[in-house]
Amino acid sequence: MSDILNLERLSTEAASNHENLEKKTVLEILNGINQEDKSVPFAIEKALPQIEGLISAAAERMKNGGRLFYIGAGTSGRLGILDASECPPTYGVSDELIVGIIAGGDLAIRKAVENAEDDYLQAWKDLQRFNLTPLDTIVGIAASGRTPYVVGGLEVANQNGLLTGCVVCNTGSPVAAKAQLPIEVVVGPEYVTGSTRMKSGSAQKMVLNMISTTLMIKLGKVRGNRMVDMQLSNEKLVERGIKMVMNEANVVYDVAKKLLIENGSVRKAVDFYKNNQK
Numbered sequence: 001m002s003d004i005l006n007l008e009r010l011s012t013e014a015a016s017n018h019e020n021l022e023k024k025t026v027l028e029i030l031n032g033i034n035q036e037d038k039s040v041p042f043a044i045e046k047a048l049p050q051i052e053g054l055i056s057a058a059a060e061r062m063k064n065g066g067r068l069f070y071i072g073a074g075t076s077g078r079l080g081i082l083d084a085s086e087c088p089p090t091y092g093v094s095d096e097l098i099v100g101i102i103a104g105g106d107l108a109i110r111k112a113v114e115n116a117e118d119d120y121l122q123a124w125k126d127l128q129r130f131n132l133t134p135l136d137t138i139v140g141i142a143a144s145g146r147t148p149y150v151v152g153g154l155e156v157a158n159q160n161g162l163l164t165g166c167v168v169c170n171t172g173s174p175v176a177a178k179a180q181l182p183i184e185v186v187v188g189p190e191y192v193t194g195s196t197r198m199k200s201g202s203a204q205k206m207v208l209n210m211i212s213t214t215l216m217i218k219l220g221k222v223r224g225n226r227m228v229d230m231q232l233s234n235e236k237l238v239e240r241g242i243k244m245v246m247n248e249a250n251v252v253y254d255v256a257k258k259l260l261i262e263n264g265s266v267r268k269a270v271d272f273y274k275n276n277q278k
Contacts, residue, residue, distance in 0.1 A: 010170045012143050012196050014189040021192065033198070036191045040203050043187045047207070054165040054181040055211055058137040059218040061163060062097075066135030068215065069127060070100045071153045073117030075197040076141040076167075076204060077102030078109055083208040089237075091221040092229030092265060098212060101126050103149040116149065123153025132162060139211070140166040143200035145173020145184075154178035167207050169200040183207060223248075228267040232260070241266050249273045 018032045044051075058068055070080030081100030088095045103122065104113025116122070127138070138157040140150035145168035154164045155178050166179035169187055176182035185207060187199040216222060221229050226248075232238050238260070245256035248270040259269035 010144055010146070010173075011186055011188050012169050012190065012200055013194050016189050016191055016193045018191060033191050036199055037202060040185075040187055040199055040206065043185050044203060044206055044210075047183055047185045050181070050183045051207060051210055054139070054183060055214045055218075057163055057181060058165070058211075059215055061135045061137055062215060062219060064135055066133070066137060066163075067096065067130070068098045068137050068139065068212075069130070070098075070139050070141055070208070071103075071123045071127070071150055072101075072141035073103035073108075073147050073149050074112065075201050076143055076147070076150075077104075079201060079204050079208060080139075080141050081109060083205070083212050087212055087216065089231045089233055090227055091216045092231055093216070093219075093221065096130070098215075099130065103147075117147050118149070120148045120152035121156075123149050124156040127153065127157075132157075132160065134161040137163040137165065140164070140175050140179060141168075141204055141208070142166070142173075142175045143169045143196035143204065145170045145175040147175065150175050151178055167204050169196065169203060223267065226266065228270070229265055232264070241269075245269045245273075 021029065062068065070084060072080045081102055084098040084100035087093055087098045102108045104116030107113055108116055138154060140154045142150045151174045154166065154175065157164050158178065158180065164179045165181040165183065166175045167183045167185065168175050169185055171184050171186055176184055185203045187203050190196060190198045190200065192198065226244050228244065230237060230241065232241055241260050242253060242256045244266045245251065245260050246253060249256065249259065251273065259273055260266065263269040263272050
């Protein structure tokens with residue numbers, strides 16, 4: 001495990017490009033953070049071929065009944081849970097299609113769980129309750145690329161014939177070495193040295209957005225550029241749905257509202273209307 005614990009070579013642990021932060025004004029601090037944040041999209045751009053490869057492979061499996069699982073610890077684990085939890089209301093899919101798992105369990109979503117990320121075998125144990133199949137994809141998320149929880153989870157997933165990928169912010173990491181399809185987004189030193197919830201976290205969230213959004217599009221959950229299967233769980237979403245039906249079916253507000261309420265989704269409302277116009 002010594003290779004996993006070696007932090008000296010990690011760019012995410014390198015000294016900040018900014019000195020004497022405590023002596024800076026608020027605006028100087030904000031400008032510095034913003035300056036560093038601007039580099040994130042460019043780092044992601046360099047990794048687009050890696051991102052494409054993982055999404056393409058996962059999409060083929062998901063079209064045949066596979067699922068996507070994110071595993072991570074701390075900020076990385078929370079970002080996986082955030083991305084996964086937003087897919088059901090946004091795209092009307094089951095909450096078991098994309099699942100986020102964090103080291104330490106649900107308690108760790110809000111509070112740090114001591115030593116949870118250091119358990120090499122726990123991620124696979126956490127995954128066991130989902131009755132995994134070879135069609136499933138496991139994506140490890142770790143800014144450092146060295147988290148034992150993630151390394152171990154990917155290793156056992158490989159042994160069991162699952163597709164594995166990762167999102168890390170260093171090159172040549174133990175996590176990437178275990179992933180069949182690694183994504184390495186190298187954002188460099190953080191504004192506050194080692195605070196990977198900053199640029200690294202932003203990069204991870206943007207990549208996870210790309211992964212889940214593209215998968216949902218490829219699984220047919222978007223028509224044109226609209227979320228036609230979104231859950232109508234609040235007034236804002238109902239109003240958005242009504243406007244989508246008005247646009248797609250070319251009907252007035254009251255007709256669109258009636259169609260949406262009676263059919264339960266934008267897709268069903270538009271299809272019902274068009275089928276009955278023939």
